[in-house]
C-alpha cells in the first residue's frame with residue numbers, strides 16, 4: 146500500500162524562486178516579530194493564537210504597505226521618477242506609508258483620497274493618516290465617493306508629465322504583482338520563523354482589501370509547498386468578487402516569479418461576513434475585537450482592516466470553526482494611526498462627537 150501511494154504521488158519538482166532578481170529598497174524593520182497571544186487565547190478557550198507583527202514595520206508607524214513599497218519604490222527610482230502618485234480612502238494607511246517612503250527618498254508625493262464614508266467630522270477628515278500624509282510633505286486632494294480613482298490617478302499623472310515631471314503611479318493599496326512580492330517574501334519569513342519556533346501552523350488569518358497582501362502570501366506559501374491555508378477577512382467587496390481579485394493577482398504574482406499555472410482557485414478563500422454596512426464603516430464586532438486585543442494583549446488594531454479581520458477570527462472561533470488544539474496566526478497589517486480618525490467609536494469617548 147505504501148509503495149502504491151508512493152508510485153501514485155505526483156512528482157513535485159523543487160520550485161526555485163529568486164526574489165533578488167527584483168530591485169528592492171530597505172524601508173522597513175524586518176523580520177517583524179511573531180508573538181503568542183496567551184491571554185486572548187485563554188479568554189476564548191483556544192485555539193492557540195499567534196500574531197505576526199506587521200504593524201511593526203517601522204515606516205511612519207508601520208503597516209503592511211511597507212513591504213510592497215520596498216519593491217515599488219525601487220522600480221520608481223529605477224525609472225528615475227521624481228515623484229510618486231497614489232490613491233486610497235480618506236484614512237488610507239497605504240497613502241500614509243507611501244508619503245513617508247517618498248519623504249525618505251526625496252521624491253515628491255501626490256495623494257488622491259476618495260471620500261468613501263461621507264464622515265464630516267474633523268478627526269476623520271484631518272487627523273490620523275491624513276495628518277501624517279501632510280506631515281510627510283505630500284500634496285493631498287480629496288475626491289467624492291464613487292470617483293473612478295484609477296482614472297483620476299492616470300489623469301493627474303498625464304498632467305504632471307505635461308509639466309515636465311517624471312511621475313511613477315502606484316495603484317491603490319500598492320496592489321499589483323510587483324507590490325505583492327513583498328508578501329511572497331513575508332510568506333518565506335513566516336515559514337522560517339515557524340521552523341525556528343518549532344510551530345506547526347494550521348491557519349493564517351488576515352484582513353483583505355486591495356488583495357495584494359493575501360495574493361502575495363498565497364503565492365509565497367504555494368511556491369514554498371507549504372500547506373498553511375490563508376483566510377482573508379474581507380473589508381469591502383463581496384466574497385466572490387474578493388476571491389476573484391485575490392486569485393487573479395496571485396496568478397500574476399506567481400507568473401512574475403516564473404511559475405505560471407501553480408495557483409488554483411481553491412488556494413484563495415475569503416470570508417466577507419464582517420464588512421458591516423460598508424468599507425470604513427464601524428461595526429460592533431470590530432469595536433469589541435479592538436477592545437479585547439487592547440485589553441488582553443496590549444496591542445492596538447485599526448478600525449478599517451485589522452479590527453474587522455480580528456472580529457472575523459473571534460467570531461469563527463466562537464462558532465467552533467477551528468479546533469482548540471490548532472495554532473492560528475493572525476497577521477496584524479497595521480493601521481493604528483487610522484484610529485485617531487475614529488475617536489467616537491468607543492463608548493468612553495462618544496461624548497463630544
Ligand SMILES: *Cc1c(COP(=O)(O)O)cnc(C)c1O
Pocket residue numbers: 208209210237238239318320352353354355356357358359447450451478479480481
Ligand atoms: C491595506 C491594508 C490591509 C489590506 O491589505 P491589501 O493588500 O490591500 O488587501 C489590511 N490592513 C491594513 C491596516 C491596511 O492598511
